[in-house]
Amino acid sequence: DVKVTQSSRYLVKRTGEKVFLECVQDMDHENMFWYRQDPGLGLRLIYFSYDVKMKEKGDIPEGYSVSREKKERFSLILESASTNQTSMYLCASSLLTSSYGETQYFGPGTRLLVL
Amino acid sequence: AQKVTQAQTEISVVEKEDVTLDCVYETRDTTYYLFWYKQPPSGELVFLIRRNSFDEQNEISGRYSWNFQKSTSSFNFTITASQVVDSAVYFCALSDQPTDSWGKLQFGAGTQVVVTP
Secondary structure (H helix, E strand, O other): OOOEEEOOOEEEEOOOOOEEEEEEEOOOOOEEEEEEEEOOOEEEEEEEEOOOOOOEEOOOOOOOEEEEEEOOEEEEEEOOOOHHHOEEEEEEEEOOOOOOOOOOEEOOOEEEEEO | OOOEEOOOOEEEEEOOOOEEEOOEEOOOOOOOEEEEEEEOOOOOOEEEEEEEOOOOOOEEEOOEEEEEEHHHOEEEEEEOOOOHHHOEEEEEEEEOOOOOOOOOOEEOOOEEEEEEO
16 A cells, blocks of 8 residues: 655644655655645645656745655755645655556645644 | 636535535646545545546446546546545546646545535
């Protein structure tokens, strides 16, 4: 079974703090993704990575950065947390093949509250 | 423009009733993939089904069934004889844009299903 884990289920931070969210997958997937989920908006892609040290902006990258130093680990960084970044953050991974329709497998999510 | 539309925000049913979730998508590509995911209260998205655009056969898996109709750009999901454990948010998603996709998914807003005993 694919296993995607996230470092925290719940996180409370203060405005201006630097926040690290970590994601680890154990299936040797090339692709990794970070989404945020807000009510009524579904999931929106923040950043994704298709290889170590490679990253691509998603639909809402502003205020975020990412790091992928190892294939199995993908970190999302909030350089200076703001209250509008209070959200559910979901990490996912998938194979990178010639078919772009590979299934993404998700972690349990991190509920971040920024005060 | 939203590429995946789930018009139903919330559906409430009594146990054993059937429930159908609508999903309408928009794409110019001839090859694309559609997905359904379930998100129970625990938060983790659980993969349910993946369908490519060339396979219009309906699929049944236990109490779940999917109706894919390219003519109406719809990929609807039916839960037969619903149970309390079916209470969750269900997301429909689309993967297209082969030139720069890297397997990105575009999600609908989700439909909350509430099944009461």
